[in-house]
Amino acid sequence: MTETSGRWARLAAWFDTRLGLTYPLLREAPRYSINPFYWLGALTVVAFLIQGVTGIMMMLYYVPSPADAFGSTQYIFQSVYYGRFLQTVHLYTAYAMIMLAFMHMMRGYFVSVYKKPREMMWVVGMVMGFVTLGFGFTGYLLPWTVVSKSATDVGIGIIDALPGTISSFLSFLIVGAGGDATELLRFYDLHVVVLPAVLLVLLTVKMYMLEAHGVAEPTTGPPIEQKASRSLPIFPDVTIYLLGLAAMFGSAMLLISAIFPLSLPPMYSPQLAAQFTAQPDWYFLWIYQILKISAFEGSGLPVALGLVTLILVALLALPFIDRGSSRRIAERPIFVTVGLIFIAELFVLAYWGLESPGQVIATDDAAMILGAVALIVGTSSFALYTVFGQRGAPSPDSREKVSKMQGKFATALAFVLLLSGGAMAIGASLNAIVRVVLYGTSASSLDQLGLSIGFLSVVAFSTVFLMYRMELAGASLKRRFDWLEIGWSANDSN
Amino acid sequence: MIPIRRVVTLLLVLQLVSTVYLWTVNGIGTASEARFAVFLAVNLLSFSTVTYVYTHEKWEEAVSRGWILAAALGLALLLLFSLYFS
Numbered sequence: 001m002t003e004t005s006g007r008w009a010r011l012a013a014w015f016d017t018r019l020g021l022t023y024p025l026l027r028e029a030p031r032y033s034i035n036p037f038y039w040l041g042a043l044t045v046v047a048f049l050i051q052g053v054t055g056i057m058m059m060l061y062y063v064p065s066p067a068d069a070f071g072s073t074q075y076i077f078q079s080v081y082y083g084r085f086l087q088t089v090h091l092y093t094a095y096a097m098i099m100l101a102f103m104h105m106m107r108g109y110f111v112s113v114y115k116k117p118r119e120m121m122w123v124v125g126m127v128m129g130f131v132t133l134g135f136g137f138t139g140y141l142l143p144w145t146v147v148s149k150s151a152t153d154v155g156i157g158i159i160d161a162l163p164g165t166i167s168s169f170l171s172f173l174i175v176g177a178g179g180d181a182t183e184l185l186r187f188y189d190l191h192v193v194v195l196p197a198v199l200l201v202l203l204t205v206k207m208y209m210l211e212a213h214g215v216a217e218p219t220t221g222p223p224i225e226q227k228a229s230r231s232l233p234i235f236p237d238v239t240i241y242l243l244g245l246a247a248m249f250g251s252a253m254l255l256i257s258a259i260f261p262l263s264l265p266p267m268y269s270p271q272l273a274a275q276f277t278a279q280p281d282w283y284f285l286w287i288y289q290i291l292k293i294s295a296f297e298g299s300g301l302p303v304a305l306g307l308v309t310l311i312l313v314a315l316l317a318l319p320f321i322d323r324g325s326s327r328r329i330a331e332r333p334i335f336v337t338v339g340l341i342f343i344a345e346l347f348v349l350a351y352w353g354l355e356s357p358g359q360v361i362a363t364d365d366a367a368m369i370l371g372a373v374a375l376i377v378g379t380s381s382f383a384l385y386t387v388f389g390q391r392g393a394p395s396p397d398s399r400e401k402v403s404k405m406q407g408k409f410a411t412a413l414a415f416v417l418l419l420s421g422g423a424m425a426i427g428a429s430l431n432a433i434v435r436v437v438l439y440g441t442s443a444s445s446l447d448q449l450g451l452s453i454g455f456l457s458v459v460a461f462s463t464v465f466l467m468y469r470m471e472l473a474g475a476s477l478k479r480r481f482d483w484l485e486i487g488w489s490a491n492d493s494n
Numbered sequence: 495m496i497p498i499r500r501v502v503t504l505l506l507v508l509q510l511v512s513t514v515y516l517w518t519v520n521g522i523g524t525a526s527e528a529r530f531a532v533f534l535a536v537n538l539l540s541f542s543t544v545t546y547v548y549t550h551e552k553w554e555e556a557v558s559r560g561w562i563l564a565a566a567l568g569l570a571l572l573l574l575f576s577l578y579f580s
Contacts (some may be wrong), residue, residue, distance in 0.1 A: 031553075081522060082521040082530065084527055085527040085531060236553065237549060240548060240549055243545055244541070244546055244549070247538040247542040249541045250534075250535075251536075251538040251542070255532065255535050257528075258529075258531035349562070429520050
């Protein structure tokens with residue numbers, strides 16, 4: 001046994017000395033970075049690699065011309081060994097790549113990895129995110145189905161609404177002047193040559209900066225100096241850990257592909273497209289839903305595009321907007337709350353877009369729903385900050401602290417429920433008032449008004465009661481009311 | 495105490511068997527492609543579990559019994575699930 005182990009060790013050493021596998025080319029990774037949240041970017045790269053392998057296999061059969069694109073895709077589906085499997089995996093890993101890139105970005109946002117000295121890493125990462133969306137946009141057209149072509153036409157229609165010079169330049173770049181044939185060829189070239197090359201260059205730049213700056217320190221728990229400063233070599237330790245993580249991700253993708261195999265929609269034709277409600281893929285639905293708001297229809301479209309551009313530019317320039325020195329979530333209530341509202345609005349817009357294909361959204365409906373979402377998430381976040389305090393919860397190292405933590409959780413939960421109820425009650429009351437003003441009084445509108453105002457009053461009173469009891473516990477009240485102190489004893493404040 | 499060497503040996507055998515099986519699957523048709531995908535997933539999941547055991551042993555950290563059981567259960571379910579496509 002020992003002799004066998006010795007032989008293996010000698011073989012490993014032989015390869016190591018010849019190939020330089022354990023030569024410390026890359027810096028060691030700190031032990032705290034052995035956590036999947038630190039490797040979301042790496043998993044995005046894994047998804048990109050799977051995209052590359054499956055994409056190259058499909059390139060062997062695919063023909064990028066309007067006459068043959070659908071036929072060659074159908075051939076891959078029906079006649080090539082594992083053809084449907086390849087296409088399914090290619091699509092789902094593309095979705096996973098977009099989702100992982102988004103999660104990587106939002107994690108970076110919440111733990112503010114973009115602060116000095118990593119500002120440019122954030123900017124490069126954001127550009128990589130835009131390139132990833134470009135992959136989705138250009139790849140979607142290639143099967144030349146009625147779904148993919150119609151959705152792409154929606155996107156190209158949006159480009160046409162941009163200011164003159166930008167619109168002309170982008171149209172020339174991605175569509176060309178030769179009709180469908182040029183458009184498909186340009187999309188194919190962008191998808192298989194230009195965007196992969198750009199992404200690889202950006203990835204190299206980002207990896208170089210990561211090597212220079214190292215992994216960002218965690219923002220929770222004790223200061224980093226107090227943690228054990230243990231680090232692990234990139235090879236074999238971190239490499240094997242990452243391979244294991246990639247294998248987990250790969251097995252999840254394979255399972256999803258097995259359970260939900262793709263089916264190919266019909267081939268694109270203008271006649272069929274006329275009967276079909278065009279809709280972009282899910283990752284662009286939030287933009288599409290903003291553009292469908294009636295205030296942005298027609299001449300208002302550039303305003304909506306300006307708004308979307310502003311959001312994207314703000315994300316890109318985030319390191320230069322958030323100039324605070326603290327990276328701790330507990331000390332950044334405004335940015336954390338804005339981030340939570342951003343995520344909630346994205347999901348609501350995307351889901352709403354999915355449920356209302358082709359429908360124009362009334363401006364007051366949009367204001368009501370998006371406003372209510374912002375109000376609920378914003379007030380819930382501030383309530384949590386108020387209850388836990390901006391320094392964050394103490395670590396529970398005794399039974400008393402655990403009990404206090406449970407009390408704080410219960411109070412926070414009550415606050416969130418009350419504020420959510422309050423936001424809904426405000427929305428319902430406003431809706432009832434608008435109905436009364438626009439359509440006059442009726443039994444149902446007055447019922448709704450009465451019920452919503454009643455509900456709002458209950459929520460308001462409960463909030464006052466809760467806040468009074470919190471102040472009572474802190475013994476900081478200047479004036480006291482007996483009727484708000486039912487069941488209270490002096491011991492409760494300890 | 496988990497018999498780590500036995501667990502890893504079993505996982506490696508499972509990987510070997512699933513790899514051999516993968517070569518026998520007919521690559522045309524939705525059901526056989528799905529079976530291929532499930533067995534490849536089994537292969538990757540068992541590899542992932544081996545890396546978990548390897549890294550934690552090397553870092554002299556406790557190998558979680560819960561994780562090993564969850565992985566074993568997941569692998570068993572996947573193998574059962576593959577019958578659905580036969």
